[in-house]
Amino acid sequence: MILITGATGTVGSHLVRQLTARGEAVRALSRKPGEGLVRADFDDPASLAAAVAGVRAVFLLTAPVTPTPAHDLAMLEAARSAGVTAVVKLSAIGTGQTFEGRTVGAWHQEAERAVKASGLAWTVLRPSSFASNVLRLPRPMPNTTGTAAQGVVDPGDVAAVAAEVLTSPGHAGRTYTLTGPELLSVPEQAAIMESVLGTPVPTADVPLDAAREQMLRSGAPPAAVDAAVTGMAWARAGHNAVVTGDVPRLLGRPATDFATWVRASPLNSANRISG
Template sequence: MAGPVLVIGATGTVGSRLVMELGQRGEKVRAATREPAAARRRSGDAVELVEFDFERPETFAPALAGVERVFLIARPGDEQADRVAAPLIDEMKRQGVRHVVNLTAMGVEMLEGMALKKVERYLEDSGIGFTHLRPNFFMQVFSGGPLLTDIRSTGAIHVPAAAARISYVDVRDIAAVAAAALSEAGHVGRAYTLTGGEALDHHEIARAISEAAGKTVRYVPISEDAARRAIEGAGLPPERAERLVGFYRLVRHGFCTPVSPDVHTVLGRPPISFARFAKDSAACWR
């Protein structure tokens, strides 16, 4: 019988949904988190919880004991994600892990110096079976965090995207693809770009949210300087602000516009639409 699947980042946006998906497939899940006691208080004993911290390599081997499959998310907001991921991948190899489903980002295959690209390459060179998942921006950025605060407090979406379109993807689709890759044959050695089924500009996004929430939400394009001020005003350091502004620079150049068939290919159904996401999330904007 197959051993447990180790889910790194199990309390995060994608990881928590993946734990549910794997459970529904009858998989035994080991949920990795920095604070298992706190997670246990929230979730009870439904899944096995294990302590794991990228900055504490001594947590790697106990978390990996008896594991052959791993879901890896290597700190996507960290420009040195490869620094902490490489020792973990080394330990996976020592422990006999056979397959890693690795969450990175759309387009990293074209960005050689990006930390997540380095993680991909290191995993490939390790000899462990891999599947790369490269998602676009999550639809859920509008139902949590700074953009939700923006919508609630101002009735508007303020981002430096100009008129660019983005093929936003629902986290539920990302988790479903990850679960399929971890529990079904045929995904080792593959890389999937995960997008929604359409690319929308932010005026269209605002209209969809307005319709679902029953209130007017506008899109207000802003400059890079205004975005930096807003990000730093929210308490993020200048280097983080610059990184986010840089992502939107790619957005304005059409980097996040393409629509991929990969969600449909893996799941056998169309991706969740933004209209469906908005309807399901409407309560948070009211």
């Protein structure tokens, strides 16, 4: 049995489908009840204990509103107590790097340390910026990273790597950095979307101070805003201009390029973009 946390999210939902298609026994975890889901809450130890009962491996994906490793720590404790033998932690690219006196992905870094000290066979996945991030953006697309390019990755590829790591040997003690096959800035992503969709996709540069104010006005916790702006500043300075070979090496095929993702995405089938 493999427990998938974050099972209704972008990567988790892909992973549940992919593991099920492989014939693996999967337990999908969610805070909300639903068909095929096991309800549990990271702040409720009893629910976590029930969720990990009989589980061999855990896919650990947490997304707290305020950045904290507490949810990872709670799941690791439950997993150890239940005799789980392996954990695959979804982290983020750049975790632990320092930039202008700040640590990128500081809460992920703490969680990674706990995973490595857990006594379980561990693997850490550090994906780059998700292609699917554009689905949540208003129009014009806000651009907080200027002309800086990133190795934009298909979340389906991230899930495919997770499925491979969870079901095959040789990955314990490894950290994989997952990127797409090309470096793209936000304006370059928009240009590809325009070409594929046949409709204008305008962008608007957003200074980091303005992005910070917008997030604070929307009610985002200050700690979450600080973490987000740190990541944006790090990427805007060009530090996420990284393409690795981990996805093709692990999957035995090329990483999915952004144009291919757009053609298969809800953007194309629903034609949701307006100028």
